Amino acid sequence: xxxxxxxMVGLIFGVGLxxxxxxxxxxxxxxxxxxxxxxxxxxxxxxxxxxxGIFSFALAKKRTVxxxxxxxxxxKNDHIDKRLIIGALLFGAGWGIAGYCPGPALxxxxxxxxxxxxxxxxxxxxxxxxxxxxxxxxKPRMTD
Amino acid sequence: xxxxxxxTPWASLSGGVLIGVASALFILLxxxxxxxxxxxxGLLPPxxxxxxxxxxxxxxxxxxxxxxxxxxxxxxxxMPRIDASYTMLIVAGLMVGIGTRxxxxxTSGHGVCGLSRLSLRSLIATGTFMVAGFATVYMIRxxx
Numbered sequence: 001x002x003x004x005x006x007x008m009v010g011l012i013f014g015v016g017l018x019x020x021x022x023x024x025x026x027x028x029x030x031x032x033x034x035x036x037x038x039x040x041x042x043x044x045x046x047x048x049x050x051x052x053g054i055f056s057f058a059l060a061k062k063r064t065v066x067x068x069x070x071x072x073x074x075x076k077n078d079h080i081d082k083r084l085i086i087g088a089l090l091f092g093a094g095w096g097i098a099g100y101c102p103g104p105a106l107x108x109x110x111x112x113x114x115x116x117x118x119x120x121x122x123x124x125x126x127x128x129x130x131x132x133x134x135x136x137x138x139k140p141r142m143t144d
Numbered sequence: 145x146x147x148x149x150x151x152t153p154w155a156s157l158s159g160g161v162l163i164g165v166a167s168a169l170f171i172l173l174x175x176x177x178x179x180x181x182x183x184x185x186g187l188l189p190p191x192x193x194x195x196x197x198x199x200x201x202x203x204x205x206x207x208x209x210x211x212x213x214x215x216x217x218x219x220x221x222x223m224p225r226i227d228a229s230y231t232m233l234i235v236a237g238l239m240v241g242i243g244t245r246x247x248x249x250x251t252s253g254h255g256v257c258g259l260s261r262l263s264l265r266s267l268i269a270t271g272t273f274m275v276a277g278f279a280t281v282y283m284i285r286x287x288x
Contacts, residue, residue, distance in 0.1 A: 005173055006197050007204035013166035013178060013252075014208020015215075020159020021152055023209075026225035030150055032281040037147035041156040046255060048160025049167065053260025056168030061261070066175030073175050075258075077248070078265050087247020088254075088269045092276025094239030097284070098228045101251040102180040102244060105237075106202070108224065111209035115226045119237040126241020127185050 002068050014107050020045040023107050025099025025115075032096050167257050170201075179253020180205075181244035247273075 021027040021041055030039035066072050095101050100108065100119050108116025170178040174197065183198050190198075213221050228236065244250040247269055249258065254273075258266020 002174070003196070003200045005169075006200040007207075009166050009169045009174070009178070010201040010204025011207050011211060012162055012169070012204075014205040015212050016159045016162030016166060018159070018208060018212045019162060020156045022159070024222070024224040026227060027150065027152075029227070029281055029285075030147055032277040033285055034278045035282055036285055037145055037150075039147040039150045041150070041152045044153055044156040045160035045163065046259075048157045049164035049256045050260050052161055052164025053167050053256055054262075056164075056172055057257070057261035060171045063172075066171075067173040068175075071175050072171070073177065074171075074261070075177060075263070078263065080265055080268050084247050084265060084269050085272055087243045087245070088272035089276045090239045090243030091247055091250060092243075092273030093280045094236040094243060095251075095273065096277040096280025097239070098233050098236035099226070100233075100236070100240070102184065102240065103205070103250070103252055105240075106180065106184070106205055107208055110206035113224070115228075115230075115233055118230055119233045119240075122234040122237025123241035124184075124188070126238040126243075127181075127188050127245050128241075129238075130242050130245040131185075131188055 013103070016049075017104050017107055020048075022101070023104040028099040028101075028104075029096070032099075163252075163256060164260075167252070167260065171257070177253055177257045179249050179257060181250040182248070182253050185245050243273075 017023050022045060027039060028042065030037070031042035033039075060072060060074065063072055091101075098119055100116070102123065105116055105119050105123060109120040110116075167178040170176050176183075176197065183201060187195060187198050226233075240250075247254075249266065249269060251273075254266040254269040259270060
């Protein structure tokens with residue numbers, strides 16, 4: 001039951017990404033092109049998602065266990081550091097170049113699109129490079 | 145200038161609501177933050193007792209394009225438009241992979257979940273990657 005529910009959440013999320021337009025890189029770049037012909041659609045994606053999310057996280061903060069009785073993993077890290085800023089800058093620049101962020105890229109890969117597959121392959125290499133670098137440097141990891 | 149021709153308020157708002165519903169279900173039912181880069185990065189490498197939920201969620205996400213095209217009215221599905229070359233897709237993929245892991249999150253984890261739980265850390269991350277995205281598209285479209 002728990003496994004089925006996780007699958008369904010992934011499915012709902014993915015359908016939401018496609019319906020919203022997030023899986024179309026040209027639409028994403030149309031939103032990021034603030035000083036050109038600006039397509040504000042993606043602001044509504046964020047708005048719609050947060051309008052639902054804000055209530056659910058207010059509720060989650062009052063609870064100690066999840067529906068299935070397991071732990072509720074709310075992030076405890078509230079540190080604003082160089083890692084957060086540099087990471088977000090790198091991510092944002094990559095997002096602007098290709099028009100893919102991780103979720104929509106995975107959906108495009110699954111639909112068999114060559115560009116999505118290429119992007120995801122490079123993204124996985126990037127994530128592995130990060131993991132290997134972390135291990136070499138031996139710094140304590142701060143994760144959300 | 146607003147690009148009214150490509151503006152899709154209802155589809156984007158409804159897609160956003162679905163994304164919010166998925167994030168709400170994930171935290172309340174499973175006690176997890178729905179952040180794609182974190183879910184995926186946690187599989188590199190997979191850890192004992194921490195891989196199954198990630199995989200079932202991702203399988204649901206991968207099923208989304210097939211379910212969407214089965215449900216959507218004929219002709220609704222538009223082919224995504226991708227302007228970036230393969231070289232640029234690889235560069236962008238590497239940046240997104242490293243950046244999202246280094247900054248502990250992407251559009252879903254920081255942008256949707258983080259803002260919904262009113263995290264200042266995620267607000268700063270989201271502001272930073274949005275500005276980086278705007279600046280990158282400005283450079284590519286209007287300067288280079």
